[in-house]
Amino acid sequence: xxxAVNVVKIFSGKAGVVxxxxxxxxxxxxxxxxxxxxxxxxxxxxFLRCINGLESFTEGHIIIDxxxxxxxxxxxxxxxxxxxxxxxxxxxxxxxxxxxxxTLAQRRVRRRSKAQADEKARMLLRKVGxxxxxxxxxxxxxxxxxxxxxxxxxxxxxxxxxxxxxxxSALDPEMVGEVLDVMKQLAREGMTMMVVTHEMGFAREVAxxxxxxxxxxxxxxxxxxxxxxxxxxxxxxxxxxxxx
Amino acid sequence: MKAADNTWPWKVxxxxxxxxxxxxxxxxxxxxxxxxxWNRVPQYFAYVNEDARKVPFDAEVxxxxxxxxxxxxxxxxxxxxxxxxTVDTASLKVKxxxxxxxxxxxxxxxxxxxxxxxxxxxxxxxxxxxxxFFGLILGLITGLARISKNFTARWLALLYVECIRGTPLLVQxxxxxxxxxxVFNLSRNVCGVGxxxxxxxxxxxxIVRAGIQSISKGQTEAARSLGMTAVQTMWDIxxxxxxxxxxxxxxxxxxxxxxxxxxxxxxxITDLTKSGREIITSTFATFEVWLLVAAMYLLxxxxxxxxxxxxxxxxxxxx
Ligand SMILES: Nc1ncnc2c1ncn2[C@@H]1O[C@H](COP(=O)(O)OP(=O)(O)OP(=O)(O)O)[C@@H](O)[C@H]1O
Ligand SMILES: [Mg+2]
Numbered sequence: 001x002x003x004a005v006n007v008v009k010i011f012s013g014k015a016g017v018v019x020x021x022x023x024x025x026x027x028x029x030x031x032x033x034x035x036x037x038x039x040x041x042x043x044x045x046x047f048l049r050c051i052n053g054l055e056s057f058t059e060g061h062i063i064i065d066x067x068x069x070x071x072x073x074x075x076x077x078x079x080x081x082x083x084x085x086x087x088x089x090x091x092x093x094x095x096x097x098x099x100x101x102x103t104l105a106q107r108r109v110r111r112r113s114k115a116q117a118d119e120k121a122r123m124l125l126r127k128v129g130x131x132x133x134x135x136x137x138x139x140x141x142x143x144x145x146x147x148x149x150x151x152x153x154x155x156x157x158x159x160x161x162x163x164x165x166x167x168x169s170a171l172d173p174e175m176v177g178e179v180l181d182v183m184k185q186l187a188r189e190g191m192t193m194m195v196v197t198h199e200m201g202f203a204r205e206v207a208x209x210x211x212x213x214x215x216x217x218x219x220x221x222x223x224x225x226x227x228x229x230x231x232x233x234x235x236x237x238x239x240x241x242x243x244x
Numbered sequence: 245m246k247a248a249d250n251t252w253p254w255k256v257x258x259x260x261x262x263x264x265x266x267x268x269x270x271x272x273x274x275x276x277x278x279x280x281x282w283n284r285v286p287q288y289f290a291y292v293n294e295d296a297r298k299v300p301f302d303a304e305v306x307x308x309x310x311x312x313x314x315x316x317x318x319x320x321x322x323x324x325x326x327x328x329x330t331v332d333t334a335s336l337k338v339k340x341x342x343x344x345x346x347x348x349x350x351x352x353x354x355x356x357x358x359x360x361x362x363x364x365x366x367x368x369x370x371x372x373x374x375x376x377f378f379g380l381i382l383g384l385i386t387g388l389a390r391i392s393k394n395f396t397a398r399w400l401a402l403l404y405v406e407c408i409r410g411t412p413l414l415v416q417x418x419x420x421x422x423x424x425x426x427v428f429n430l431s432r433n434v435c436g437v438g439x440x441x442x443x444x445x446x447x448x449x450x451i452v453r454a455g456i457q458s459i460s461k462g463q464t465e466a467a468r469s470l471g472m473t474a475v476q477t478m479w480d481i482x483x484x485x486x487x488x489x490x491x492x493x494x495x496x497x498x499x500x501x502x503x504x505x506x507x508x509x510x511x512x513i514t515d516l517t518k519s520g521r522e523i524i525t526s527t528f529a530t531f532e533v534w535l536l537v538a539a540m541y542l543l544x545x546x547x548x549x550x551x552x553x554x555x556x557x558x559x560x561x562x563x
Contacts, residue, residue: 054465081471091466095484095562104480105470137562150466157470 001192002028002051002161007060009046009216020046021057022216028161031190035203035224038213039239044196047213048163051194052083065160081109084154088166090146092138098125098149099134102156110157117156124152128182144175148182155186162186164195200243204228212236273531281529285536288359288523294352297329305342317350364519365540371433371515372502375440379501380494382441383448388478390453401449408446414507416443421511436508444501451493455486488559495552499545506541516540 009021020043028034036044049055051062053069053076062069064079093101102121106112112120125131128148130141138146147167154162164183168176180202187193187206197203203210203224210227212220212235220227220236228244231237303319306326315333320326331351338350358366389401408416420439421432430438459482467477509518520537524530 052469054469077468077471077473080469083469085466085469087462087466089462091460091462093463093466093481093485095488105467105472108476108480109471139563154470 001030003063005061008058009050010058019216024218030192032208033187033193033206034209035207036196036211042213043216044213045165048165048196052080052085081157082160084159084162086150086154086164086167088169090150092146092149094138097135097137102153106156120156124155128152143171144178147179151182161192166196282532284529285532288361290359291357293355293357296352297331297350299344299348301325301346303344305338305340308340360519360523364514364516367514368505368516372505375437375444376498376501378441379444379448382445383452386449387452405446405449408443413443413504417507432511432513436513440505447497451490455490456482458489459485491556499548502545
């Protein structure tokens with residue numbers, strides 16, 4: 001489904017050169033849930049953003065469903081339509097109602113009729129448990145509700161993969177659960193997911209595989225049992241001691 | 245004690261100051277012995293014109309048909325010349341059977357005509373509206389060019405903005421009229437609108453640029469991550485949000501434009517200001533006319549402010 005080969009992303013700014021992602025290779029199978037963890041600044045977000053082309057990478061290949069993002073002929077908009085992304089800051093469109101947030105891209109990108117898009121949107125809002133908020137503006141919603149709308153908005157495009165970049169980090173603690181529940185349900189339904197998170201409980205419960213990154217590199221990969229009980233690498237042990 | 249109770253001394257003070265200013269002005273004007281003639285002013289908005297209807301040849305009145313307010317008079321000349329005239333019944337000077345000589349008056353037709361102040365206001369309004377429209381389009385394009393990735397577009401936009409903002413509008417109007425107007429054979433209205441639109445566009449461009457840049461990158465990223473193109477993202481996501489934010493400075497710019505449009509009177513476009521000057525040369529009612537012209541500008545700009553205020557409240561529903 002997703003194959004990353006030796007991906008390198010170099011930022012060169014005034015402060016110097018940063019190898020934010022430094023030779024990451026991994027493969028994600030259809031229906032697999034992969035959780036990426038690691039300390040701050042380890043390149044998790046950057047790697048995730050490379051996968052849907054929000055960041056262009058310096059070297060390597062990312063192949064999604066047989067399409068290589070490094071290929072200049074690839075239509076990145078087509079790829080993005082198949083790869084849903086959920087952001088830490090929700091990034092709902094504040095000038096549109098919840099329903100319009102969900103239907104805009106369906107109509108513009110998928111060319112669905114208004115009726116089709118509305119129906120799909122209402123179905124997804126029911127699924128994430130906020131059907132009654134369809135005609136509200138995002139600013140009237142709590143953080144947890146906004147993030148669930150954001151997930152529904154990504155799902156409305158019928159993506160093949162969903163990427164989550166710390167979806168619960170901006171939420172008040174009491175709202176984390178409702179968002180994680182939606183994500184768990186998605187995982188059970190067989191959605192292919194890559195999740196950057198600090199929620200170790202989620203990783204343990206849902207992940208098929210855990211990737212631990214540090215300084216732009218993949219340091220350790222394994223099943224949750226393996227990773228949380230007997231990590232091999234020192235850095236992974238140190239990190240787990242801090243977060244658990 | 246209620247908070248509102250504290251404001252009344254300040255209200256009194258405000259009233260005292262305003263009355264003081266008015267009284268001072270009044271006294272100063274009294275001293276120079278100025279003859280106020282406000283009664284002459286209404287005719288510059290609209291006036292009644294009495295137009296005489298005269299027979300062009302020697303003739304006899306053959307038919308007089310009274311139609312209430314108006315009367316239709318038919319005259320017959322020596323040959324088969326026949327002519328009908330419609331005049332106000334009150335001003336009718338002939339009756340059936342009268343022999344008339346060429347040039348005799350049959351009666352008058354009264355007509356309401358718009359005065360120079362009304363016509364000038366109209367010119368100012370359409371001039372401002374047309375220039376604002378083109379200025380907005382030009383500003384939108386230039387603002388987008390300013391932040392585009394294309395080097396040429398970016399620099400063209402920057403040069404345009406800097407040139408316009410670095411020179412006086414009056415000089416730009418002169419250049420538009422005496423240089424460009426002569427070279428390309430343009431009418432004075434085209435030159436006036438063109439100069440105002442170019443001027444307005446440069447300022448709108450900076451407002452648009454700042455507005456677009458004030459929308460968080462997350463908005464663009466969210467839209468792009470859904471597969472929307474850069475153009476769709478700009479049109480559906482960024483511009484609507486930016487527009488809401490730039491509405492106040494944008495309306496300020498258009499209000500400025502209405503006022504700045506008074507400068508086109510230097511190339512003999514008869515806008516409100518030029519009409520005022522023309523009236524003064526024939527009446528010497530200097531004080532009245534300039535005060536009135538100022539009041540008319542003020543009326544137009546405050547109506548526009550009110551409209552924008554209303555739009556802002558309408559757009560605030562999503563906050
Ligand atoms: N646009 C950018 N320009 C320059 N440097 C950047 C940029 N984005 C990220 N970086 C740098 O790349 C490195 C990796 O950042 P990244 O955001 O991917 O880390 P992260 O693992 O997601 O961290 P966090 O857990 O804090 O979100 C950091 O050193 C960061 O400073
Ligand atoms: Mg991050």
